[in-house]
Amino acid sequence: MAKIVVDVMLKPEILDPQGKAVAAALPRLGFSFATDVRQGKRFEITIDGEPTAAQLAEVETAAEKLLSNPVIENFTVRVEK
Amino acid sequence: MALDTVLIAQANPDAAQPFAELGLKPDEYARIKEILGRRPTSSELAMYSVMWSEHCSYKSSKIHLKQFGEKAVKSDALLVGIGENAGVVDVGQGYAVTFKIESHNHPSFIEPYQGAATGVGGIVRDILTMGARPIAIMDPLRFGPADAPDTRRVLPGVIAGVGGYGNCLGLPNIGGEVVFDQTYLGNPLVNALCVGVMKHSDIKLAKAAGAGNLVVLYGAKTGGDGIGGVSVLASETFESKGPAKRPAVQVGDPFVEKVLIECSLEIFAEDLVVGIQDLGGAGLSCATSELASGGSGGMKVQLDKVPLRDPSLSPEEILMSESQERMCAIVAPENVARFLEICAKWDVTATVIGEVTDGNHLEITFNGELIVDVPPRTVAHDGPVYNRPLAKPAYIDEAAQQVVNPPLPVTAAEIRETILTVASTPNLADKSWVTDQYDRYVQGNTIQSQPDDSGMVRIDEKSHLGVAVATDANANWSYLNPYEGAKLALAEAARNIATAGAKPLAVTNCLNFGSPEDPGVMWQFAETVRGLADGALEMGLPITGGNVSFYNQTGDVAILPTPVIGVLGVIQDVRTRTPMSFKEAGLELYLLGATDSNLSGTEWAYLHNMRGGTAPIADLAKEMRLIDLLLEARPLFGAAHDLSQGGLASTLIEMVLRFNVGAKIEIANPGISLLSETPGRVLIAIKSGEVAQLLALAAKYKIEAAKIGITGGSALDINDSSIGLDELRKSHTETFKKLFG
Secondary structure: OEEEEEEEEEOOOOOOHHHHHHHHHHHHOOOOOOOOOOOOEEEEEEEOOOOOHHHHHHHHHHHHHHHOOOOOEEEEEEEEO | OOOOOHHHHHHOOOOOOOOOOOOOOHHHHHHHHHHHOOOOOHHHHHHHHHHOOHHHHOOOOHHHHHHHHHOOOOOOOEEEOEOEOOEEEEEEOOEEEEEEEEEOHHHHHHOHHHHHHHHHHHHHHHHHHOOOEEEEEEEEEEEOOOOOHHHHHHHHHHHHHHHHHHHHHOOOEEEEEEEEOHHHOOOOEEEEEEEEEEEHHHOOOOOOOOOOOEEEEEEOOEOOOOOOHHHHHHHOOEOOOOOOOOOOOOOOOHHHHHHHHHHHHHHHHOOOOOEEEEOOOOHHHHHHHHHHHHOOOOEEEEHHHOOEOOOOOOHHHHHHOOOOOEEEEEEOHHHHHHHHHHHHHOOOOEEEEEEEOOOOOEEEEEOOEEEEEEOHHHHHOOOOOOOOOOOOOHHHHHHHHOOOOOOOOOOHHHHHHHHHHHHHOOOOOOOHHHHOOOOOOHHHOEEEOOOOOOEEEEOOOOOOOEEEEEEEOOHHHHHHOHHHHHHHHHHHHHHHHHHOOOEEEEEEEEEEOOOOOOHHHHHHHHHHHHHHHHHHHHHOOOEEEEEEEOOOEEOOEEOOOEEEEEEEEEEOOHHHOOOOOOOOOOOEEEEEOOOOOOOOOOHHHHHOOOOOOOOOOOOHHHHHHHHHHHHHOHHHEEEEEEOOOOHHHHHHHHHHHHOOOOEEEOOOOHHHHHHOOOOOOEEEEEOHHHHHHHHHHHHHOOOOEEEEEEEOOOEEEEOOEEEEHHHHHHHHHHHHHHHHO
16 A cells, blocks of 8 residues: 655745735734745655556546646645655 | 836837837837837836837727717716716716726736636725725626536636635625527637715815825735736736747735725825826826826836835836735925825835925936936827728628528417427526626615616615616627717617616726737727717717727637627615516516527527627617616616617516515517517516506607506416426526536
C-alpha cells in the first residue's frame, strides 16, 4: 500500500480570502509570528502496491481535471512513504 | 523592467512599444503620441490601452448610443441620467432608486464561479457609488445547449458564483432568466443587475472638484488580479488555437465587499466625500482619469502609496489591476481624519494616495519619478470613436422567406403531449434548481421573486412603497428583426412590471453582441439601439444607462443579438399587488390581447429547428393601453400572468402549478392558441361578479378580452385533454435536476 498526496494551492497571484481571514485572526489570538497565510487543500489517495509511473501520470491528470481548478490553482503530486 | 518615466520618454522618443499586444491599433497609438507630443511612457500606454479598449471606451457603440440622449423623453422622474455610474430615478416619498445591468460574459466563461461572483460584486459597487444602499440583484443568464458538456461545466459554476457572492452580501436575488441556445456555447452571457435605494439628497457623483482635496483609496489591497483583464478579456474573441492570453482571474471576497458597503454608507451619511468612484474594469487607470476629468482635470497621485497584496507589482500593473472590492474617494482635507477613522472602525484599509490640483493634467509619480502626465479627458472620454461599416446580413431576407409551420396539436392526446413537452423543455422548465441556490428573501423585503413576472421589493416598511424590476430579451426575435426585437423586449419588460400592478418608470439595458468588426453584427447592433431608443421614446420611459458587450463570438459564429432590457417600476403599496396565480377555484380566466398565427421565433418553432420567419411588429401604443388597463383594473384581478416564451401553454403551466389549483380551459384552434407568442397578452383570473367591470375597462382601452376557462380542480384540462397536476409538476421540475443535479 502506498499513499499519493496531492497538494492544491491557489496560485500566488490569486487572492485567498480564507488565508487572509486566518492571517487576521492569528494576531487577535496573540500569535504574532505570521506575515502571511495561504490556505490550500490536501488529498491523500491510497493505492495497492508501489505506484508506477503510469499511475502517477494518471493521478496528475485527475488532479488537473478534478482535484484542482487549473485556472486559479497549482498542485503538486508526491508519494508519501 | 526598468521604470519608464516621462523624462526617459522625452529623451528616448523612438523606443519601440508593444502597443499592438495591448490591443491598440497603429492609428490609435499615433493619436496618443499626438496628444502627448511625445511617446507615452509604459504606464501611460497601459492606461490608454485599457481605457481605449472597446469595453471601457464604447468606441464602436458610442455613435449609436447617442440616440438614447437625442431621443430621450423629458422625465421629471430622472434625477441622474446617462454618463454617471448608474441612473437615478425618483420614486416618490423622498426616495430615489438607482439600477443598472452589466455583463461579465468573458470572465465567466474562463472561470465560471469567480467570473459570475465578481460580476455581481462589480455591479453592486456601481450602485453603492451613487450613494445608494444596494437592496436586490437579478441575473439574466444565457448558456449553450442544456445537454452540452461545457454547459455542465459553466452553468453550475456561474449559478454558484452568483449565489455565493450575493448570499454573502445579504442581498436577495429577485429574478432573472436562464436561456439556452447553441450560439452561447463558447460565449455564455452572465449579466448582473443591481437595485439600490437612497434619499434624494444622498446622490453622489464621480467628480474630483476643489484643488487641495485629497484622493483616498479604500477597500481591499491591490494584487495582480485580472491585469489587463478588461482590455484583453472583453475585447478579444476566443480562438480555439494559439496561446491563450489568460491573465490572472479576479477573485472576489464578498465579506470585504459587505464591510465596504457599510463603511461607505456611514461615510456618505456624514457627507464626507466630494466625489466617489468604484474600481472595476481598468482599476485605478479608470478611477483616477474619470474622477479627474469629472472635475477640473488636475490631480496628482503617488502610485507607490497604493497598498499592495503582491509587492512585486510594477507601476503599469498597479494601474491596470482589477483587484476587487476597492473604492476611490475625493475628500476635503478637514474631513480626512474622520474618513480614516470610519474606515478603521470597519477594518477597511484606507490610504491617501494623492490630491486634486488646479491644473488640468493627471500626474502620477512612482517613488518620486513622474511616470504619467496626461490630460485625463483624453484617457477617459476622448478616446477613439469608430463609425464602423454596417450591412444588413444576408440571412435576414433568407429567414423571412422560410415558412414556419411546425406540427400543431389537434387531438386530446396531442395536446397532452404538447403541454408536457413545453413544461419540460429546458428553456421553459421550472428554474427552482437555479433560484433555490440564491437567497431570495434575506432582509425580509422581498415581495416577489422567481417564478413571478417581475421581482418586487418593499423600500419603506411604514408606507409599503415598493419597486419592481423585470429583465427581458427575446434573442430569437432580435435575430429575425433586431429593430422590432428591441422594442418587443422593452414592451415585455414593461408589461411584466405592470402585470403585478407597478407603474413602469425607467429603462436600463445590457446589449450583448458579436464582433463589431463584422458589418452584419454592427447592423444588428445599430438596429437594436434605434429600436430601443424609438421604443423608449414612444412609451415615455427614460433610458437611465446601460452597458455594451461586444466580441461575444467563437470563430466566425456570433451569438444571437441579445439586448437584455431592464425596466423598473414603482408601486405605492406592495400589499395591493396582483399575484401571478390563483389560490381559489371558480375564478374566470380571461385572456387580454389578441392571438395571431405567426409562430416565427417561438419556443415551439425552436423545438422543431425552425429559426426563420418574420418577427412580430411591436404595437407599443397598444402595449401602453394594456399597461394602463392592468394598472386601472388591478383591484379586480385575482391573478395576472404575462404571456411570453412558450405562449399560453407555458403561462397556464406556471399558473396552475404555482398554488396547485388546476384549471379547465376551452379554446378553439388549440395549436395556435397554446403555442403562439403574439406579444401584448396577459392572462388574468377574476371573480364572475366583476367581469362586467373588466369588460367595460377593456373596451375603454380597446384591448380584446376573451374568456378561456375557469379555475379549480387538480388537473390542467384543455378541451378534451387532461393532465394531473402531479404529473405536470414532475415533468416541469425534473428537467434541471436531471441535467445538472
